[in-house]
């Protein structure tokens with residue numbers, strides 16, 4: 447089996463051709479996948495018919511698969527626990543959501559940026575799709591870093607950013623209303639050095655980045671507005687139109703992602719795994 451890598455856009459992303467993930471890949475195949483992943487940030491492998499075990503094996507090519515543990519603060523954001531799988535879905539059964547992230551739009555974010563060790567990667571496998579919408583947009587944070595005007599970059603270099611998860615999907619964080627003791631949060635470098643590629647990457651997002659350390663509230667808000675605009679510049683975004691059987695994996699350290707709206711009465715179901723990460727460094 448020879449794997450071929452075909453870029454999906456000028457921004458980021460590549461399609462992997464010639465892989466059947468129902469069977470184990472040989473060492474050369476795994477090596478090509480990893481190299482393509484480090485280079486292209488997002489990989490899409492279409493037309494896959496994957497059991498849970500197949501998806502677990504595929505995820506293992508990229509690192510150690512994370513098993514979800516229930517938060518200790520008593521809050522239950524939904525979904526399954528003590529299994530590596532999580533369903534990303536709007537499906538409700540017997541009045542209870544069977545997964546997480548519900549319906550509609552979701553603003554740009556890094557997954558688990560509010561953890562001391564944010565996940566390296568996330569894999570979504572498309573199992574049910576609505577008739578329109580629900581596209582996932584990915585933005586290249588290496589390019590975002592390069593696009594920050596020099597004076598702003600110099601002013602922010604070495605600073606930290608407070609990352610907060612308050613379980614919203616499309617609303618700015620309001621630090622006046624949020625009790626930080628009750629939600630997950632962590633201060634991260636505002637510019638990280640990607641632990642694998644060694645490249646500098648912007649580490650902020652509209653959904654989860656609350657405040658730049660050491661700046662006044664006004665200065666921080668103004669700088670964040672500028673950074674969000676740079677991070678969401680369409681020139682560095684690839685928009686993925688899902689097809690059933692797509693397996694998409696993204697590098698969660700050097701990209702942010704967002705979901706577009708879709709009809710709430712139509713089921714959308716993605717089977718999700720994440721790959722364990724490590725601490726982010728300047």
Ligand code: OGA
Pocket residue numbers: 534547552557568570580581582703704705716718
């Ligand atoms: C996620 C996520 C977006 C989508 O699984 O982390 O943000 O398109 N999903 O469902």
Ligand code: MN
Pocket residue numbers: 555556557703
């Ligand atoms: Mn996400």
